[in-house]
Amino acid sequence: MDAVDELLSIRAAELYYEENLTQEQIGRSLQITRWKVGRLLIQAKEEGFVRIEILHSRARRPQLERRLREERGLRDAVVVSQAGIRSDDELQQRVAQAAADHLTALRPSPRVLGVSWGRTLADIAHHLREGWSSGTDVVQINGGLSMSAQPGTAAATAVSIAHKGGGGATLLPSPAILEHRATKEAIEADRVVARVLGIARSADAYLYSAGAADHRSVHVDSGYLSEADIDRLVAAGAVGDVVGRYIDAAGRVVDAALDARTVGLSLDELRRADVAVAAIAGEAKRAVAAAVVASGLCTVLITDESTARHLLDG
Secondary structure, three states: OOHHHHHHHHHHHHHHHHOOOOHHHHHHHHOOOHHHHHHHHHHHHHOOOOOOOOOOOOOEOHHHHHHHHHHHOOOEEEEEOOOOOOOHHHHHHHHHHHHHHHHHHOOOOOOEEEEOOOHHHHHHHHHOOOOOOOOOEEEEOEOOEOOOOOOOOHHHHHHHHHHHOOOOEEOOOOEOEOOOHHHHHHHHHOHHHHHHHHHHHOOOEEEEOEEEOOOOOHHHHOOOOOHHHHHHHHHOOOOEEEOOEEEOOOOOEOOHHHHOOEOEOOHHHHHOOOOEEEEOOOHHHHHHHHHHHHOOOOOEEEEEHHHHHHHHHO
16 A cells, blocks of 8 residues: 555544544545445455444454354354453453343254353353243253362253253262262263263263462362362363363363262363363363363364463463
């Protein structure tokens, strides 16, 4: 673009976007054809003179979504805008709303939806509208009974998603992590628990989040792990957990003994799923989000634009 066209392009953009003139009015003002006005407006965007930003809590970043599909092999991606975000909680709520919207738009709606638990899933359940589905049953895919005095949200999350989707909830009556492997094996062999796990393995779709490997983990809050346990896992290479199973940057389990005491679907079972939706956002979760995508643990990623750029360019 030569200097004259550059100046014309900037002036046309000012008149169009700031003065709200039509292309015909701009043409008369600048003494050029309407066709040239249209070309100058296109050039203004291509050269970066104009940046259009949709300032709405449900705004998305289609270019990043397309790149995630094409460059990271995802079936689908939802990337929320961070415009106007002032806190980590606002970002979390925006991603949870996007996950609720995606779940509502799934076609066909899953007959059985397998869900994990935690803060993100609780927020998604909150944002789901009544009638998001006309008959989706929900099943827990990993243990979630709290081991601390603080009440857990695992059962409430599953029940809320099911109720709003016109279905029933099947709960997994077990802690997430047992103290001894033999206890875990005995619990999974129990007729009731085995039935729930069987339903979980046959679900049409899965919805889960991932946790960062830090002291704010829900597994610390719920009493399953101590801060010292987290430090030990990080020293072994852990970047976070997926359905209670701590993984490294390549998506491999970092502690086989801990994994053997963890109740629920395995990572390989998640990898074989036709539809596995992961809602992961925030700076603290970038490493585990990268591990989830790189190791094929999800078919759909719902995240924020900074995390998406980290996955693409980091």
